[in-house]
Amino acid sequence: MKQGAKIGIAGGCLVAAVGVYFVFGRSNEEVHLVSQEAKTFWMCGGCGETADYTIKQVEALAKEAGPPAPPMICAKCKEKKVYRALKCPTCQTPYFGSDVPDSSGQCPKCNPDAKPPPPEPDEIEVPTTDEEKADQPDAPAVKKIKRPKAA
Numbered sequence: 001m002k003q004g005a006k007i008g009i010a011g012g013c014l015v016a017a018v019g020v021y022f023v024f025g026r027s028n029e030e031v032h033l034v035s036q037e038a039k040t041f042w043m044c045g046g047c048g049e050t051a052d053y054t055i056k057q058v059e060a061l062a063k064e065a066g067p068p069a070p071p072m073i074c075a076k077c078k079e080k081k082v083y084r085a086l087k088c089p090t091c092q093t094p095y096f097g098s099d100v101p102d103s104s105g106q107c108p109k110c111n112p113d114a115k116p117p118p119p120e121p122d123e124i125e126v127p128t129t130d131e132e133k134a135d136q137p138d139a140p141a142v143k144k145i146k147r148p149k150a151a
Contacts, residue, residue: 043085043094044074050085050094051075122147 039052053061062069065080072082083100087093088107098105104114123144132139 041085041087041094042072042082043096044077044079045071045081045083045096045100046074046079047077048094049074049076 037054039054040058041050042053042058043050058072061072061082065072070083071080073080074082083096085094085096088095088110091107091109093107093109095107096103096105098117102116104111104116106114108114124147125142125144128139128141128143132143
């Protein structure tokens, strides 16, 4: 093998080793510190107060509010109506996502006619099992059961 080819292969291996180090060898501690300082946008459904909170602040507010959290307690009006919020990319108006009760999940300024989705029914229809049909030959093809609680 020629000397130039050997040097090229050695150089390629060195570049690959440096790449592997930067991808896999760096400490997750740096990423963890950045994520702990990252902020999320929150808004009170009672008074409209908005705030950016770090993970530590959210954990403290959630602990203060007690389960289930959110909602959390508003620092301004003291109501338990603080939820994660979004800012409209068009007009910067804050609004709640569709996961917040009575929210359409759309910007109220850009979509004034948007309505919240209807509430889910308390009961759902599921097919009757073969065992139930064997026990009760006149059992309907579907039965209504209470909707399981979301985890």
